[in-house]
Structure formats: C-alpha cells, structure tokens
Amino acid sequence: MSDERRIVIVGAGPAGVRAAETLVAAGLRPIVLDENARWGGQIYRQPPANGGFQRSKKTLYGFEAHKADALHTTMAVLLPQLDYRPDTLAWACEPGRLDTLHAGREIRVPFSHLIIASGATDRVLPVPGWTLPGVYTLGAAQVALKSQGCAIGQRVVLAGTGPLLYLVAYQYVKAGAQVLAVLDTSPLSRQIAAAPKLARQPSTFAKGLYYVGWLKTRGVRIERNVTLVGVHGEQGVCAIEFRASTTGSSTETLACDAVGISFGLKPETQLADLAGCRFRFDATNRCWLPELDAAGRSSVQGLYLAGDGAGIAGADAAELAGRRVALALLDDLGMAHPRGAGMRDAASLESSLKRIAVFRQGIETAFAPPKHCAAQWPDDMTVCRCEEIDAGTLRRCIRGGEASEINRLKALTRVGMGRCQGRMCGEAALTLLAEETGKPLAEVGRLRGQAPIKPIPLSAEMVADDDLAEIPEEARDE
Numbered sequence: 001m002s003d004e005r006r007i008v009i010v011g012a013g014p015a016g017v018r019a020a021e022t023l024v025a026a027g028l029r030p031i032v033l034d035e036n037a038r039w040g041g042q043i044y045r046q047p048p049a050n051g052g053f054q055r056s057k058k059t060l061y062g063f064e065a066h067k068a069d070a071l072h073t074t075m076a077v078l079l080p081q082l083d084y085r086p087d088t089l090a091w092a093c094e095p096g097r098l099d100t101l102h103a104g105r106e107i108r109v110p111f112s113h114l115i116i117a118s119g120a121t122d123r124v125l126p127v128p129g130w131t132l133p134g135v136y137t138l139g140a141a142q143v144a145l146k147s148q149g150c151a152i153g154q155r156v157v158l159a160g161t162g163p164l165l166y167l168v169a170y171q172y173v174k175a176g177a178q179v180l181a182v183l184d185t186s187p188l189s190r191q192i193a194a195a196p197k198l199a200r201q202p203s204t205f206a207k208g209l210y211y212v213g214w215l216k217t218r219g220v221r222i223e224r225n226v227t228l229v230g231v232h233g234e235q236g237v238c239a240i241e242f243r244a245s246t247t248g249s250s251t252e253t254l255a256c257d258a259v260g261i262s263f264g265l266k267p268e269t270q271l272a273d274l275a276g277c278r279f280r281f282d283a284t285n286r287c288w289l290p291e292l293d294a295a296g297r298s299s300v301q302g303l304y305l306a307g308d309g310a311g312i313a314g315a316d317a318a319e320l321a322g323r324r325v326a327l328a329l330l331d332d333l334g335m336a337h338p339r340g341a342g343m344r345d346a347a348s349l350e351s352s353l354k355r356i357a358v359f360r361q362g363i364e365t366a367f368a369p370p371k372h373c374a375a376q377w378p379d380d381m382t383v384c385r386c387e388e389i390d391a392g393t394l395r396r397c398i399r400g401g402e403a404s405e406i407n408r409l410k411a412l413t414r415v416g417m418g419r420c421q422g423r424m425c426g427e428a429a430l431t432l433l434a435e436e437t438g439k440p441l442a443e444v445g446r447l448r449g450q451a452p453i454k455p456i457p458l459s460a461e462m463v464a465d466d467d468l469a470e471i472p473e474e475a476r477d478e
Contacts, residue, residue: 005333008033008098008109010090010271011117013041014315015307017075018322019115024081025338026330031083031109033090033100039075041119042139043315044068045146053149059174060146063207067315092451093275095300099451106460113302113329116271117322118309122262124424125160125373125431128381129231134258138168141260151177153258157240159183159228161367162264166211169220179220180256183242185263185370187225197362200355204314227370231259263369266427267309273449276300281442284364285311288446294350296325297332304329317356324349374428374435383432384425386418391432398436406430406445419455422447 007023009016012034023030038046044061047053057065085102090109092099098109122137129135136144136152138160144152151172156179158169169182198205216222225245232239232253241253266287273279277290278299289311296304304325307318327337327346337345377383379392393413403409406429415429416422422429426447433444 004112006110006112007031007115007329008111008113009115009117010098011041011119011307011309012036012039012075012084012086013117013119013307014043014071014318015117015119015309015322015325016041016115017071017078018319019117019306019326020078020082020322021074022323022326022338022343023329024078025340025343026326026335028335029081029083030115031111032085033088033098033109034084034086035089037086039084039086040068040072041315041318042142044071045143046072047147047149051147051149055149055175060171062170062174064315071319089454089456090271091453091456093271095276098271101456101460104457104460106456106462108462111302113304113332114275115304115306115322115325115329116275116309117305117307117318118268118271120265120267120308120312121423123162123264123266123369123427124261125263125369126377126381126383126425126428127228127230127261128378129233129237130261131382131385132231132233132237133235134233134237135231136258136260138162138164138260138262141168142171145171145175145177151175151258152260153237153256154178155180155256156258156260157181157183157254157256158260159185159226159240159242160261160263161186161369162262163208163363163367164262164265166208166215168260169215170211173215173218173220179215181221181223181254182215183226183228183240184222184224184367185226185228186367187245190368191224191366194362194366197358198366200362201359204316204359227376228261263427264364264367265308265312267311269309270421270449270453272298272303272305272309274451274453275303277303277305279446281446282311283442284361286364286369286441295328295331295346296321297328302332311360313353313356313360317353317360320349320352320356324353369431372435374432377432383428384413384415384418386420386425387414389413389415389425394429394432395436398433404433404437404439404444406433406447408445409433410447416447421450421453 007030009032040046061068088100088102090098090100100107122139141152169179172179223244227243229241239253239255243251272290279288282289290298296306306321306325377391381391397403410416434441
C-alpha cells in the first residue's frame with residue numbers, strides 16, 4: 001500500500017470485516033487491527049484456536065450460526081490480502097496516527113484513512129453489591145461461554161434490561177447451565193407499545209419472542225417491571241433481592257451464586273473522541289455520538305465510523321454500515337465501487353440501515369433503563385470501583401454546588417479516572433449527576449476520553465510501524 005493510501009480498520013467484528021471485504025474487492029490492502037485473538041467481534045466471538053473445548057457454531061450462535069459462519073469464512077479468505085494484526089489494542093489516536101499495543105510493544109501505526117469499528121460495551125447501572133465476586137456484565141457472561149467454555153456460576157440469575165438479557169439466558173440454558181430467573185426492569189406494557197416498530201424487522205422480532213417462550217418452557221422464571229434492590233453475599237454472591245411489580249412493596253430474595261447484569265449497550269467512542277471528532281447527543285442511544293453523514297464520514301477528514309461504535313443497531317446493521325463506509329472511502333479516493341457477489345450499491349445499503357433504525361427505536365422504547373434509579377442508591381454504594389468512589393461522595397460534591405458538569409465532577413472526585421476510564425462507572429456518574437441537578441442527560445456534559453483508553457504497561461517497548469518489517473515474523477510475538 002502506498003503512503004498516500006494507508007488505510008487502517010480498527011475492529012474485526014461484523015462492521016470491520018465487511019469494510020475490509022469491500023476495500024479488498026476494490027484492489028486495496030487495508031491494515032486490520034483487532035483487540036481479540038480471533039475475528040468475529042463480540043456477537044460472533046470465536047473460541048480460542050487451542051482452547052481445549054469444542055462447541056459447534058450452532059451451539060454457540062443459535063439462529064445466527066449461518067451469519068457467524070459466513071463472516072468467519074469471509075475473513076479467513078481475506079487474510080492473505082490484508083495486513084491483519086490480532087491481539088492488538090489501539091489505545092490512542094492522533095491526526096494520521098494510531099498508538100497500538102501488541103505483545104508488549106507499543107507500535108505507532110500511521111494512516112491516511114481510518115475506519116473505526118470499535119463496537120460497544122455493556123451499559124452498567126450499579127446496584128448495592130454489584131462489586132461482589134460473582135457479579136458480571138452480560139457481555140462478560142457471553143465471553144465466558146464463548147471463549148472459555150464455561151458459565152459464570154452454577155445457579156445463575158440474569159438481570160437488567162435489553163434484548164441481550166434474553167439472548168444470554170437462551171445461550172446459557174442451551175449450553176446446559178442453570179438459569180434460575182431473568183429479572184427485567186422494563187414493564188411488559190412498554191414492550192407491547194414498541195411492537196409496531198419492532199415488527200419492522202419481523203424475523204428479529206420473532207426470534208426475541210421465541211427466546212422468551214423457549215425459556216419459559218424450560219422452567220426459567222421471567223419477571224418484568226422488576227426493581228433490583230441489591231446483591232447479597234460476603235466473599236461472593238449468595239442471593240439477589242428484588243421487588244416484582246406483582247408483590248407491591250415487599251421484596252423477594254432469590255438464592256444464587258452468580259449474577260449477570262446490564263442495561264443494554266453503549267457505543268465505544270473513545271478513539272473517535274481522541275481523534276477530534278465532533279459529537280452530538282443522540283436521544284435514541286441516550287449518549288453522545290460522533291457526528292456522521294449517512295455514509296459514515298465523521299467531521300474529521302479521512303475518518304469513518306461503522307457498527308455499534310457509531311450507534312447501537314446490531315450485527316446486521318454493522319455489516320451494512322461496514323460496507324457503506326468502505327464505499328464512502330472509495331468515493332473519497334476517486335475509486336470505482338466493486339461489483340460482484342455480496343456487493344450492494346450505496347442507496348440500497350442506506351435504505352436497509354434506515355429500516356433497521358426504526359427497529360432500533362422500538363428496542364429503546366421497549367427496554368429503556370429504569371428512570372430515577374440513582375435516587376435509590378445508598379450513599380455507601382460504590383459507583384466507581386477503580387477509584388473506590390461511593391454515591392455519597394458524588395452527592396456531597398454536587399449538592400455543595402461544586403460540580404454540575406461531568407468532567408468537573410470527575411476532576412473533583414476522580415470518578416472515571418481509573419483503569420476502566422469510565423466504561424463501568426461513567427453511565428452511573430452521569431445518571432446520578434442528572435438526578436441530583438434535575439437536568440436531562442444531554443445537559444450534564446460528556447465524559448471526555450483520555451489516552452490510554454485502556455491500561456498499557458509502562459515497560460512496553462516503542463516500535464515504529466515501519467520497523468516491524470525488520471523484525472522476523474516468528475519473533476514478533478516473543
């Protein structure tokens with residue numbers, strides 16, 4: 001690849017793989033950086049190549065097995081035509097350059113064009129006891145199942161809200177795990193009200209209904225409109241306490257040894273932030289997102305976003321968006337669009353993405369995070385576990401008039417300054433700040449990204465990307 005056309009894709013999930021496929025079909029050789037050891041992203045995460053266990057794609061991905069297989073196969077075919085770099089963390093971004101970490105080496109990767117397909121992470125809203133050993137996010141529960149071949153516990157309760165709640169429950173029961181209950185904080189009435197928009201994707205809607213019915217026939221308890229009171233235990237989880245809508249003010253305690261909890265997904269936008277992209281508040285995603293045109297171009301020339309990192313829309317939309325940004329990049333290079341099997345024109349891709357966007361609005365209506373939950377958090381409940389900041393500390397700072405904006409609150413209390421860089425506590429801090437000030441989320445600010453966006457070792461050796469050619473292939477991972 002010439003210096004004028006040094007194209008880098010961050011992420012090898014559905015969006016990244018389809019972007020790479022389109023660019024390769026046009027005669028380009030992009031660099032693909034992936035934090036995971038194998039391509040597929042979170043939704044189509046593959047087990048380790050030598051993981052010591054075997055599970056079929058049908059078992060791992062259920063109804064989506066054929067989609068997972070198609071994506072995995074596509075990437076396998078593309079490998080000789082890519083500069084593919086797995087186990088590589090992109091931890092900082094400056095104009096024309098990414099800083100990455102691989103095998104203990106910090107490698108600076110220059111680019112002329114950058115596609116960020118960074119995916120999403122769990123939206124975490126804490127409950128008392130959420131820091132106990134045995135409490136996981138739903139995403140982590142999936143990682144354990146897909147990458148490690150194990151469940152998070154022997155008696156599992158899954159709680160929170162969002163379609164992932166039912167998918168993970170289905171995957172766990174299919175794998176032979178014991179799921180005692182699914183505790184959904186969203187009321188059934190909201191899910192019924194969202195049905196017309198959800199019906200815009202009839203096959204996806206039908207699968208969601210199937211998961212619920214299938215779980216019930218297997219004896220999994222499903223409760224909706226639940227209030228989560230807390231997780232109990234000392235050295236680990238022993239029970240979860242909740243209030244069901246049918247029991248009035250009384251609470252119920254359900255014995256278990258593991259809890260998976262999340263309130264939907266939120267986009268990973270840190271790299272776009274560091275790259276200088278303009279942001280806007282998106283009411284559907286309930287967060288700040290990079291400003292994009294219909295093709296996925298950001299406000300920074302030569303920088304594009306696709307997939308859930310640009311706004312939660314799911315795996316199908318990610319594949320479409322990956323193809324669309326690749327076409328936009330080709331347009332900006334003055335190159336013709338590729339033709340052939342699997343290739344679609346820009347107008348067709350955008351039409352499909354608009355239809356999925358309506359479905360996504362239905363999802364957010366059906367599974368909105370609980371309102372005013374922060375008002376119920378006790379002062380001694382940890383909000384930021386990296387820095388050990390509790391809700392009382394944040395409240396005192398806000399009520400004292402010292403902070404009404406999230407970055408000011410961060411500066412004064414250190415919330416969001418730890419290893420997770422706000423991934424686990426950022427949503428909670430914003431929610432509490434909005435509750436205490438009486439302002440909507442859009443008016444309490446955006447937690448600004450800082451490099452490194454994930455921890456890196458101080459001992460890492462700095463290597464220029466061009467110097468990699470001087471390192472023998474077999475020695476690069478030593």
